Amino acid sequence: MSESEPSLDSLRAEGAHRHDPVRFRYLEVLAARLPAQTPAVQQVLAGRLQAAMADYAACARAAASRPQAATAPAGAPSALEALNGDLAARARADADAVLLDGGASVSDMKSVRRFGEVWSKISAEQQVAEAITRGPENAGPLNAHRLVLRSLALMRLLSPDYLRHFLSQMDTLLWLEQAAAKPARTPLRPGRAARSAKP
DSSP: EEEEEEEEHHHHHTTTGGHHHHHHHHHHHHHHHGSSOOOHHHHHHHHHHHHHHHHHHHHHHHHHHSOOOHHHHHOOOOHHHHHHHHHHHHHHHHHHOBGGGGGGGHHHHHHHHHHHHHHHHHHHHHHHHHHHTTSSSSSOOHHHHHHHHHHHHHHHOOOHHHHHHHHHHHHHHHHHHHHHHOOOOOOOHHHHHHHHOOO
C-alpha cells in the first residue's frame, strides 16, 4: 500500500471516522472479513476495499475543507430538542385549555379511557368463553374450529392484551368484509325481463 492510499488507521488518525460512522463501520467489517477468504476472493475484496477507502477519504476531506455552517452556541438546544419542547408545551397548553361539557377536564378523559380498556378486556374474555362453550365437543385434534378455539384460549392465558387487540382486528376485518359485500340484486319483474331479452 502506497502512502497516498488511505488506510483505516490513517483515516481514524485524521478523525475522518466521524464523517460517516456507518460507512466507516462498513469499511472496518470488510477489512476484518478479508483475511478469512480464499486468495481469489481476497484479491477482489481488497480492490473494493481500497476503492471504498479512497472514496471515503475524498468525501471526508471535501467535507472538512468546506466552511461549516454557523453552529448553535454551546448549551443551546438542537432543532429537534426545540421542536420536542414546543410540541410538549403546546400539548400541555391544550390539555389545560380544553374543558368538556360540565367542566370535566382532560384528566377525566384518562379515567374514561381506562374504563374503556377494562371494558374491552372483559368483553374479550366473555367472547372467548362463549366461543369455547359453543365449540364442537367431539371434534378431532386437527379440526379447524377446535384449533382456533384452542389458540384463543392459549392467547387468553398468555397475553390478554394481545387477545383484546387480536379480537379488535378480527371485528374490523369482519366489518370490512360485510361492507364490501355487494347487496343482492333485486330480480327484474317479468315484464322488464321480457323487454330486455328482445333485440
